[in-house]
Amino acid sequence: QVQLVESGGGVAQPGRSLRLSCAASGFNFSNYGMHWVRQAPGKGLEWVAVISYDGSNKYYADSVKGRFTISRDTSKNTLYLQMNSLRAEDTAVYYCAKDRLGITYYFDYWGQGTLVTVSS
Amino acid sequence: EIVLTQSPATLSLSPGERATLSCRASQSVSSSLAWYQQKPGQAPRLLIYDASNRATGIPARFSGSGSGTDFTLTISSLEPEDFAVYYCQQRSNWPRTFGQGTKVEIK
Numbered sequence: 001q002v003q004l005v006e007s008g009g010g011v012a013q014p015g016r017s018l019r020l021s022c023a024a025s026g027f028n029f030s031n032y033g034m035h036w037v038r039q040a041p042g043k044g045l046e047w048v049a050v051i052s053y054d055g056s057n058k059y060y061a062d063s064v065k066g067r068f069t070i071s072r073d074t075s076k077n078t079l080y081l082q083m084n085s086l087r088a089e090d091t092a093v094y095y096c097a098k099d100r101l102g103i104t105y106y107f108d109y110w111g112q113g114t115l116v117t118v119s120s
Numbered sequence: 121e122i123v124l125t126q127s128p129a130t131l132s133l134s135p136g137e138r139a140t141l142s143c144r145a146s147q148s149v150s151s152s153l154a155w156y157q158q159k160p161g162q163a164p165r166l167l168i169y170d171a172s173n174r175a176t177g178i179p180a181r182f183s184g185s186g187s188g189t190d191f192t193l194t195i196s197s198l199e200p201e202d203f204a205v206y207y208c209q210q211r212s213n214w215p216r217t218f219g220q221g222t223k224v225e226i227k
Contacts, residue, residue: 045156045164045209045218047215095164100166100175105211107154108166108169108175110163111163112162
């Protein structure tokens with residue numbers, strides 16, 4: 001069955017960096033677009049970034065553009081999110097999510113999430 | 121940015137009752153709308169995509185309808201496991217956005 005397992009969350013000071021990972025299994029990772037979606041504590045959902053099945057296309061929410069970088073390693077079936085210049089408003093649970101098909105922006109499987117707290 | 125407004129914010133119902141949740145878009149999203157269910161401490165689960173298509177493994181008591189700016193998620197007869205928060209999401213325009221959620225709670 002499809003499994004997505006995030007790691008790498010934690011506490012970071014404003015302006016510092018973190019890298020999140022998402023290990024995928026149970027499906028052909030190289031065939032699907034992959035996303036990061038976040039949820040601030042007690043708040044709703046915010047789409048963050050997407051990467052195409054082959055890594056050739058990447059798109060970002062304006063709130064993270066220029067600071068975050070999405071990437072993937074097909075040999076390791078792993079998705080990444082490099083987060084630089086972190087801000088307090090980046091505090092959230094970060095979910096990796098599989099696209100339903102190529103890049104449809106429908107998220108049919110989600111990981112359990114990893115909490116990122118940005119605080120001094 | 122397309123704003124999705126969900127109503128009501130909270131729906132208090134008993135098991136076995138019918139739940140009707142609304143999602144209104146600030147401009148047309150055609151049929152490019154999904155519904156997700158989220159339980160406390162869990163990740164969201166895709167229920168409906170393209171306004172009316174049930175995702176894999178979703179029970180038939182969940183149905184979606186609508187197009188343009190007005191959408192509805194209907195749960196025909198609430199089961200105990202259906203009490204959760206429900207979000208709509210559009211993929212028609214940038215940025216992709218979610219509604220603020222409707223909480224379905226036990227009355």
